[in-house]
Amino acid sequence: MSEDVRALVRFYLPNFPVRRVRRLVTDTTDFSSIDYGDVVHLGGQHYMVLRDEAERRFGIEDFKFWVKRCKVLETGESAILKLVFHEEFLQQLGDITIRSYRSPAKEARILEMVKDDRRFMHGFSIVDDQGNLVRVLDVIRGKRFDLAVSEMGENHRDYFDNHFAGALGLFIDACEAIAWLHSRDERHGDIRRDHLWLEPRTGMLRWIDFDYAYDLSANPFALDLAGLGNILAFLVGRQVFRPPDLEEMGILDKAEPGDFNLVFRNRFANLRKAFPYVPEDLNRVLMHFSAGTEVFYETVDEFLADLRPCLDSLPKGG
Amino acid sequence: MDFKKILLAVDASENAMRAVEYTGSIAGSTKGFQVELFCVERLPHRDTFPDEAAWAESCERTREELKTFMAQAHTRLETLGMARESITDQYLISCTSPFPNETFSCSRGTSVAQDIMEAVRQGGFGTVVVGRRGVSKAEEFLFGSVSNKIIHSAKDVTVWVVS
Numbered sequence: 001m002s003e004d005v006r007a008l009v010r011f012y013l014p015n016f017p018v019r020r021v022r023r024l025v026t027d028t029t030d031f032s033s034i035d036y037g038d039v040v041h042l043g044g045q046h047y048m049v050l051r052d053e054a055e056r057r058f059g060i061e062d063f064k065f066w067v068k069r070c071k072v073l074e075t076g077e078s079a080i081l082k083l084v085f086h087e088e089f090l091q092q093l094g095d096i097t098i099r100s101y102r103s104p105a106k107e108a109r110i111l112e113m114v115k116d117d118r119r120f121m122h123g124f125s126i127v128d129d130q131g132n133l134v135r136v137l138d139v140i141r142g143k144r145f146d147l148a149v150s151e152m153g154e155n156h157r158d159y160f161d162n163h164f165a166g167a168l169g170l171f172i173d174a175c176e177a178i179a180w181l182h183s184r185d186e187r188h189g190d191i192r193r194d195h196l197w198l199e200p201r202t203g204m205l206r207w208i209d210f211d212y213a214y215d216l217s218a219n220p221f222a223l224d225l226a227g228l229g230n231i232l233a234f235l236v237g238r239q240v241f242r243p244p245d246l247e248e249m250g251i252l253d254k255a256e257p258g259d260f261n262l263v264f265r266n267r268f269a270n271l272r273k274a275f276p277y278v279p280e281d282l283n284r285v286l287m288h289f290s291a292g293t294e295v296f297y298e299t300v301d302e303f304l305a306d307l308r309p310c311l312d313s314l315p316k317g318g
Numbered sequence: 319m320d321f322k323k324i325l326l327a328v329d330a331s332e333n334a335m336r337a338v339e340y341t342g343s344i345a346g347s348t349k350g351f352q353v354e355l356f357c358v359e360r361l362p363h364r365d366t367f368p369d370e371a372a373w374a375e376s377c378e379r380t381r382e383e384l385k386t387f388m389a390q391a392h393t394r395l396e397t398l399g400m401a402r403e404s405i406t407d408q409y410l411i412s413c414t415s416p417f418p419n420e421t422f423s424c425s426r427g428t429s430v431a432q433d434i435m436e437a438v439r440q441g442g443f444g445t446v447v448v449g450r451r452g453v454s455k456a457e458e459f460l461f462g463s464v465s466n467k468i469i470h471s472a473k474d475v476t477v478w479v480v481s
Contacts, residue, residue, distance in 0.1 A: 185428075
């Protein structure tokens with residue numbers, strides 16, 4: 001068997017060190033044992049495993065042992081295999097704990113739903129020999145949107161006058177993608193800054209990683225909305241502002257408890273206090289996610305109905 | 319609207335039982351009240367289970383729990399003085415359950431408050447009663463508050479919120 005795999009790799013990937021070729025994998029149940037040099041055989045294609053994917057969180061690399069960066073031997077293209085990992089865990093959002101689940105079936109369902117929609121990552125799902133639902137994902141050639149934004153402009157004023165309107169326009173398109181998902185009774189489930197990517201080739205934003213599931217039946221879209229609110233605050237500020245940042249800017253004494261984020265109490269929401277040129281209508285949208293709000297957005301459509309008109313009052317320089 | 323025609327919305331929580339107690343203490347001692355116990359079935363989401371069998375088992379448990387609660391609430395209202403014929407039950411099943419659906423209507427699970435207000439409208443109830451769990455503002459944003467939504471959307475109906 002391993003001689004066959006070596007021959008296959010020699011044929012398709014002549015530069016790959018043959019001594020590092022390990023085994024042919026058709027059962028992905030034990031995902032953590034699948035490593036560099038293994039070849040996963042799925043649906044007639046062979047995927048050479050190169051490494052585990054990682055996310056950078058809180059300054060450290062967080063390896064995802066069930067997500068493998070691969071090279072498809074038959075096509076030479078890169079692909080990501082997301083293997084089945086039924087994880088159940090408690091997610092901490094500020095003071096609130098939410099029971100969360102990783103659902104391969106949910107992600108597979110959404111992948112099928114968005115297969116012609118470039119506002120989302122693309123891929124397909126396939127079962128291995130043991131019935132594990134593996135997701136085969138295209139690699140997005142691009143950059144995290146938040147990192148792209150943080151490099152825009154010489155300073156905040158320059159960013160706001162010359163780049164922000166463009167960034168907000170892109171973000172509004174991305175929010176419409178989420179509204180579309182909600183209209184089909186689906187949720188992204190894990191809306192974070194690092195799950196929104198800018199693809200230079202198309203100039204579009206694309207959502208990635210939608211395998212989180214929750215049991216939030218009374219307010220089914222609230223977590224997605226909270227995530228969109230966080231991203232909007234980042235876009236307006238070009239960074240997250242916490243009390244030490246406000247202190248450095250000399251405005252901490254002006255901040256009131258109601259000016260901070262409703263869920264994450266150390267994130268400043270009332271950005272007009274920091275940057276008086278942030279228009280009032282835009283700041284009002286931000287304040288819907290603040291501890292001081294009396295009215296919450298319940299749908300992305302409500303959020304967008306307030307956010308879209310804000311584009312008109314923004315400087316269009318750059 | 320007849321305020322003595324009450325829709326008493328319950329789940330299987332302690333707050334709901336407090337609402338039952340309160341309603342029973344008023345309606346049980348005065349003649350002319352009619353109470354409909356109304357439960358919107360909220361089942362665990364399929365995506366939160368690794369397979370169909372585990373999901374079905376959990377849904378079965380939840381349904382059993384809700385129906386047991388309804389029966390207990392029924393008995394409690396009688397104990398508090400209500401006549402058996404003045405109490406009715408309505409159990410609105412979930413549209414997305416693993417069980418066969420043999421009824422005409424079901425809950426899509428997007429808004430319990432809307433389901434309750436729709437039942438109020440259709441049944442011509444003059445009073446709606448709900449329990450309240452008491453949540454922080456952040457919890458209300460993330461998890462929703464059925465009682466708040468009912469207070470905001472109720473029209474031509476009396477709302478009792480029992481906390």
